[in-house]
Amino acid sequence: MAPRTPGADLPDHPDRLWRSADPKSSYDVVIVGGGGHGLATAYYLAVNHGITNIAVLERGWLAGGNMARNTTIIRSNYLWDESAGLYEHALKLWEGLEDELDYPLLFSQRGVLNLAHSLQEVRDGVRRVGANRLNGVDAEWLDTDQVAEACPILNTSPDLRYPVLGATWQPRAGIAKHDHVAWGFARALDLLGVDLVEGCEVTGFERIGDRVIGVETTRGPIRAGRVALAAAGHTSVLADTLGLRLPLQSHPLQALVSELLEPVHPTVVMSNAVHVYVSQAHKGELVLGAGIDAYNSYGQRGAFHTIERELAAAVELFPMFARAHVVRTWGGVVDVTPDASAVMGRTPFEGLYVNCGWGTGGFKATPGVGWCFAHTIANDEPHPLNAPFGLERFTTGALIDEHGAAGVAH
């Protein structure tokens, strides 16, 4: 018998979840950025507002930017009313999203602990639990023993340099499989007839006066009734072509995973003070993240000392992790605002809408962003939930200062 050619009898490629479309010459709405936010926005434009003549333009491959790079944590336990409204709306949508998209998202409400390591953090945490409850967000304050019960592998010994004095606990928080979320939306959009255009970078805008009427791309000009930016770390580059200044600074944010391990970590643990956040993916790898690298950068990489510091914190909190290995580290480019809250709304240009400034925490808001940004685009005015997040707040001074307030380790 002749030897078989290796691979020759492999099955056919499975059906694709979406067709990668060629761009048409015009659309009702063009969304710049094919990550989670752009896809969710297109989805709710179609489903809630009946607009399906949409193109989502992605310069790379679909959901290959921050949507592929985040640490998948979902929670809504933010301090301020504006944030609680938006994130809680998102969390409620998450709770029905698998059914809505008819696609498995591995959404797991395993709860999040936000640790307190100092008396001030205890006070802030107790205050935030109170604020959360007033806003209808599930929240509890746990003392050290209760923390140990919720997450037995956590080192709650008083001998730590920064001992765990307690934690806030949001039981409905959790994680989802980020790629599946993007694929679920993309599949649904394809069925709705929306064009997902990959390998199509927007290089500028077509305009008449202060009205934006289309985009220039590496695959030719595309006319649009309305243009919506969901380009995360590269939003400033796009806005600069219009001379539109945005209160954004782009930074590297790194994350990493260990090898696949038996299930050891039952929940999500975040610590601002020693700055690390850890969960365990369904597949088994520990997923860790921390803060941004300090300097501005568009390189999707950061410095190793940032990784070293976050691992030191992780090993202090979880002594058993000392035996795990770092398998991969990577970086994404995140757009950070001065008040650590997003910008979503209209711009000084007619027909141009912006969703940016999600910094290190945009994944958890994905369906909420889609819902509210779609409303903003369809009605040319913000949804009540994102009205406080407009650009104008930086001039009026009505900031939504979540920097220290909400555990902005995401």
Next chain:
Amino acid sequence: MMLIPCPWCGPRNETEFHYGGQAGVACPKDPYAASDAEWAAFLFFRDNPKGVFTERWMHRSGCRRWFDLRRDTATNEIHTGAHEDQERTVAV
């Protein structure tokens, strides 16, 4: 990790430095005359180029002095030529 040329101490590891963001951000000359928009521009709006950026760094673990650096935010390449010509921001 970047190797950052301190004008006084020479090239040192990035971990010795503190980042200060965009260089040359001027406070409104007459604070009482500045409009809300001018205050917003000063407080919250900074350049965010993908490319060469003139920025402030402070040699925290060394001489503790501030200086300007021109760095490419896409590649992290540091443009020392232009930097060496500039005036030092503190008298030596």
